[in-house]
Amino acid sequence: MATPETRHKPNILITGSPGTGKSTLSQQVAEKLGFEFIEISKEVRENNLQGEFDEQYSCHVLDEDKLLDHISDRMDSDDGGIVVDYHGCDLFPERWFDVVVVLRCATEKLYDRLQSRGYSKFKIKENVECEIFGTLLEEAKESYKEEIVHELQSETPDQMEENLDRICEWAAAFKNSGGQGPQSDEMDQ
Ligand SMILES: Nc1ncnc2c1ncn2[C@@H]1O[C@H](COP(=O)(O)OP(=O)(O)O)[C@@H](O)[C@H]1O
Numbered sequence: 001m002a003t004p005e006t007r008h009k010p011n012i013l014i015t016g017s018p019g020t021g022k023s024t025l026s027q028q029v030a031e032k033l034g035f036e037f038i039e040i041s042k043e044v045r046e047n048n049l050q051g052e053f054d055e056q057y058s059c060h061v062l063d064e065d066k067l068l069d070h071i072s073d074r075m076d077s078d079d080g081g082i083v084v085d086y087h088g089c090d091l092f093p094e095r096w097f098d099v100v101v102v103l104r105c106a107t108e109k110l111y112d113r114l115q116s117r118g119y120s121k122f123k124i125k126e127n128v129e130c131e132i133f134g135t136l137l138e139e140a141k142e143s144y145k146e147e148i149v150h151e152l153q154s155e156t157p158d159q160m161e162e163n164l165d166r167i168c169e170w171a172a173a174f175k176n177s178g179g180q181g182p183q184s185d186e187m188d189q
Helices: 022-033 040-046 064-075 107-116 121-132 135-143 157-176
Strands: 012-016 036-039 050-054 059-062 082-085 099-104 149-153
Touching (some): 012 022, 012 157, 022 036, 022 082, 022 099, 022 157, 036 040, 036 064, 040 059, 040 064, 064 082, 099 135, 121 135, 135 149
Parallel strands (some): 012 082, 012 099, 099 149
């Protein structure tokens, strides 16, 4: 079972409230680094990993056990080099990730992004509140070592580009440290 000490390339989790830009950024990071991209919502849809249907949110609830089983071989491999995108982080084993990024976005912008997706008023309110309370950041800090958790603003295309560069630098720092995990002083520059 791989750990940050044995992994050849870092595994990166990109999390945040829906609409903060996770899938767009994750795709770019994976492309730039030549890493595999696991978009959890797509993985769940394509592999029938849903649980029951939630009427209020008008979507299927995730079957967490099925999902973890489904991706565990890849996540526990010593190869590493996987970018995961999901609006949650406490369901994954802590050992799976070397870098955890929490994307943040101002409420008005997030509201507009979710509205243009055609979300119901209820769903927009729930997701915007999740962002206001910083729920995902809190969850990430409770689930992973603080030094690997990074909060990044994701409101403008410039920020998206800066975030891409920073994450790639952290991935390189992991490699330079010989698979010992990125050093916190290198990561916070
Ligand atoms: N930093 C950003 N600057 C401008 N637009 C962004 C930014 N991040 C995301 N977006 C836009 O917001 C929308 C939601 O992004 P997406 O990546 O689907 O979010 P998520 O995967 O977190 O739900 C997309 O239309 C995307 O282009």
